[in-house]
Amino acid sequence: xxxxxIILVEPSHPGNIGAAARAMMNMGLEQLLLVRxxxxxxxxxxxxxxxxESVLASATVVGSLAEATHGCGFIAATTARERDQNFRVLxxxxxxxxxxxxxxxxxxxxxxxxxxxGLPNEELQSSHVxxxxxxxxxxxxxxxxxAVQLVAYELFRAAGGDVTTQLPQTSSSVPLxxxxxxxxxxxxxxxxxxxxxxxxxxxxxxxxxxRIRRLLQRAELDQNEVNILRGLLTxxxxxxxxxxxxxxxx
Amino acid sequence: xxxxxIILVEPSHPGNIGAAARAMMNMGLEQLLLVRxxxxxxxxxxxxxxxxESVLASATVVGSLAEATHGCGFIAATTARERDQNFRVLxxxxxxxxxxxxxxxxxxxxxxxxxxxGLPNEELQSSHVxxxxxxxxxxxxxxxxxAVQLVAYELFRAAGGDVTTQLPQTSSSVPLxxxxxxxxxxxxxxxxxxxxxxxxxxxxxxxxxxRIRRLLQRAELDQNEVNILRGLLTxxxxxxxxxxxxxxxx
Numbered sequence: 001x002x003x004x005x006i007i008l009v010e011p012s013h014p015g016n017i018g019a020a021a022r023a024m025m026n027m028g029l030e031q032l033l034l035v036r037x038x039x040x041x042x043x044x045x046x047x048x049x050x051x052x053e054s055v056l057a058s059a060t061v062v063g064s065l066a067e068a069t070h071g072c073g074f075i076a077a078t079t080a081r082e083r084d085q086n087f088r089v090l091x092x093x094x095x096x097x098x099x100x101x102x103x104x105x106x107x108x109x110x111x112x113x114x115x116x117x118g119l120p121n122e123e124l125q126s127s128h129v130x131x132x133x134x135x136x137x138x139x140x141x142x143x144x145x146x147a148v149q150l151v152a153y154e155l156f157r158a159a160g161g162d163v164t165t166q167l168p169q170t171s172s173s174v175p176l177x178x179x180x181x182x183x184x185x186x187x188x189x190x191x192x193x194x195x196x197x198x199x200x201x202x203x204x205x206x207x208x209x210x211r212i213r214r215l216l217q218r219a220e221l222d223q224n225e226v227n228i229l230r231g232l233l234t235x236x237x238x239x240x241x242x243x244x245x246x247x248x249x250x
Numbered sequence: 251x252x253x254x255x256i257i258l259v260e261p262s263h264p265g266n267i268g269a270a271a272r273a274m275m276n277m278g279l280e281q282l283l284l285v286r287x288x289x290x291x292x293x294x295x296x297x298x299x300x301x302x303e304s305v306l307a308s309a310t311v312v313g314s315l316a317e318a319t320h321g322c323g324f325i326a327a328t329t330a331r332e333r334d335q336n337f338r339v340l341x342x343x344x345x346x347x348x349x350x351x352x353x354x355x356x357x358x359x360x361x362x363x364x365x366x367x368g369l370p371n372e373e374l375q376s377s378h379v380x381x382x383x384x385x386x387x388x389x390x391x392x393x394x395x396x397a398v399q400l401v402a403y404e405l406f407r408a409a410g411g412d413v414t415t416q417l418p419q420t421s422s423s424v425p426l427x428x429x430x431x432x433x434x435x436x437x438x439x440x441x442x443x444x445x446x447x448x449x450x451x452x453x454x455x456x457x458x459x460x461r462i463r464r465l466l467q468r469a470e471l472d473q474n475e476v477n478i479l480r481g482l483l484t485x486x487x488x489x490x491x492x493x494x495x496x497x498x499x500x
Contacts, residue, residue, distance in 0.1 A: 023396055028386040051389055134406060136278040139301055146273055146399045149392075153400055156384060198485035211478055219469035220338075228461055235448035236486050 003103040004155060005031040006148060007068045009123055010114040012038045018048030018056065019145030020112075025052035027152035028159070032059040033068040048145075065111070065123050073106030074099060077119055077127040078147055087130045095131040096154035110151055115144050174222040181226050186213055188233050195237065253353040254405060255281040256398060257318045259373055260364040262288040268298030268306065269395030270362075275302035277402035278409070282309040283318040298395075315361070315373050316429060323356030323426035324349060324470070327369055327377040328397055336464040338379045345381040346404035356425040360401055365394050375463055376429045378470045424472040431476050436463055438483045445487065 006024055011017050017040055021032055032055055034040055040061060049056045062068050069075055076095055090098060102108045111127065113119030124130070133150055135142060142150070177185070190209060200208045221229070256274055261267050267290055271282055282305055284290055290311060299306045312318050319325055326345055340348065352358045361377065363369030374380070383400055385392060392400070427435070440459060450458045471479070 019393065019396070022389075022393060025389045026385045026392050026396070028388070048393075050393070051391065134403075134410065135276045136406070138278070139272075139275045141301065142276050143269065143272060143298075143300070146269070146276070146396065149396045149399055150403055153384075156386070193482065193485075196482075196485040196489040198482050208478060211475060212482075215469045215471060215475050219465045221465060225336075225461060225465050228458060232443065232446075232448050232462075235443075235446040239446040 003107045004029060004099060005033055005068070005072065005107060005109040006152070007033045007035060007065070007109050007111045008037070008144070008148075009035045009065060009068075009111060009119060010038065011040075011112075011144060012115050013144070014039045014042030014045040015048045016115065016144040017042075017059075018045035018050070018052075019143075020148040021045070021049040021055040021059070022052040023145060023149035023152050025055050027149075027156035029152050029155065030055060030058070032056070034059055034061045035065050035068050036063060037061060065126065069109050069111075069126055071107060072109045074102035074108040075111065075127045076109070076129050076131050077111040077113075077124050078131045078133065078151065079113070079118055079124070087124070087127070089130045089132050092131050092133045092151060092154050093158075095129060096151065096158040098129070100155060100158040110155075112144060112147060112151075174224050177221045177223050177226040181223065182217075182221070185216070185221075185226050185230055188230055192233050192236055253357045254279060254349060255283055255318070255322065255357060255359040256402070257283045257285060257315070257359055257361045258287070258394070258398075259285045259315060259318075259361060259369060260288065261290075261362075261394060262365050263394070264289045264292030264295040265298045266365065266394040267292075267309075268295035268300070268302075269393075270398040271295070271299040271305040271309070272302040273395060273399035273402050275305050277399075277406035279402050279405065280305060280308070282306070284309055284311045285315050285318050286313060287311060315376065316433075319359050319361075319376055319429045321357060321428055322359045323428065324352035324358040325361065325377045325429065326359070326379050326381050327361040327363075327374050328381045328383065328401065329363070329368055329374070336461060336468070337374070337377070338468045339382050340379050342381050342383045342401060342404050343408075345379060346401065346408040348379070350405060350408040352426065356428075360405075362394060362397060371460075375460075375467070376432065378426075378467050424474050427471045427473050427476040431473065432466075432471070435466070435471075435476050435480055438480055442483050442486055 006020065006029060008017065008020060011034065017034065017037060024030065024032060041056070045056060046053060076099055099108045099110065110131070111119060111123070113123070131151065133142060133147060186209070189212065193209070256270065256279060258267065258270060261284065267284065267287060274280065274282060291306070295306060296303060326349055349358045349360065360381070361369060361373070363373070381401065383392060383397060439462065443459070
């Protein structure tokens with residue numbers, strides 16, 4: 001991820017520059033280049049960077065796109081309009097995978113145009129692909145900072161920044177209840193259901209106990225939780241047979 | 251996509267509300283609900299909505315999360331912190347697939363907390379899953395509007411047939427229990443726990459009722475299942491007060 005540049009061409013709102021900086025830092029990107037920004041530095045940029053001032057501080061301001069892409073290999077440009085059919089257009093997710101891969105060979109760059117006008121045709125000339133961000137046909141025009149966020153997010157994912165999150169999150173350090181513990185819970189529950197004379201009152205033909213088992217299986221109980229539920233069942237039983245009364249089948 | 255609510259809980263910056271509205275409209279979402287916004291309406295919200303004023307204009311301001319989620323089925327909450335290990339946590343992409351799927355059964359909701367503090371624990375209580383947005387460990391805190399953008403983007407993709415992701419089998423045609431039905435279940439359960447004098451016997455400091463709520467939220471109960479559990483609770487109560495005995499507080 002260190003070899004990917006984010007290049008904003010003629011951004012007009014300094015707030016968007018700050019928002020882009022934060023979006024980048026959130027997703028592990030550092031290299032921000034600004035081609036002829038209308039206003040920069042600017043308090044609004046700093047305010048919106050909010051925690052990502054380091055990215056702003058190291059941002060490079062240049063006078064031309066050629067300077068910004070100097071030394072780069074693969075270059076991708078975001079565009080709302082699919083005006084030029086001679087470009088290869090990649091969906092942002094596929095583009096991100098490609099950019100990450102290319103950045104292992106040489107510095108890769110992603111270009112973003114000005115808020116209102118996007119990238120002029122001549123600025124697209126150095127690009128290898130256009131990036132398309134899927135959006136509603138009713139109002140497809142994304143805010144510049146948002147576009148940077150979505151690209152950065154897909155780059156972060158493509159770079160494997162989220163591998164750990166693909167694992168199912170059972171982050172609790174308490175182990176899941178074993179099948180035997182679950183069986184003992186169900187036996188205990190069946191006992192209580194019998195004691196309180198709880199039978200199927202639903203229309204459905206499925207067995208009540210099966211339904212309850214399934215919903216508790218879905219909950220993926222850990223050992224503490226099984227203990228809590230068994231404690232509750234025991235409390236129900238004890239209250240039905242108050243202390244002192246020893247007989248179970250009264 | 252028409253049956254998905256975006257709910258911002260106590261947003262403090264009106265600019266973020268506007269940004270969220272635009273992000274939503276860009277991705278085909280329309281229902282914005284604001285719980286106790288600090289300032290709204292506000293010129294900054296309108297400015298940032300920029301083209302999505304219709305979403306802002308139809309945004310509903312309510313006084314509590316319960317009002318915002320009224321009538322909803324599946325509820326997902328965004329959170330930066332993985333503080334609560336008893337929730338099921340889904341990556342935003344998997345969560346989006348799930349939310350779109352669930353929205354075909356009943357209105358689904360996505361909750362976003364305040365900028366600085368996120369969602370307080372009590373506001374998480376009605377959620378079925380937490381949404382995790384992958385981000386850099388160095389600076390993982392996303393701007394609120396950006397978080398809405400990423401979730402909306404993944405929802406748009408998930409709804410657009412782009413669903414390559416694993417769809418959990420929720421084959422049931424029975425709607426998920428509404429938040430109100432779940433609240434009534436918890437109230438009923440608390441009543442029974444009180445009646446059988448069941449108190450915290452675990453070492454952990456977490457509140458017993460919170461633990462039970464969370465494990466039941468994870469189970470994502472449908473309406474039949476809530477009825478089954480409430481029937482069981484009623485049976486427990488009736489057995490404690492045998493037929494003929496009318497007094498409840500013996």
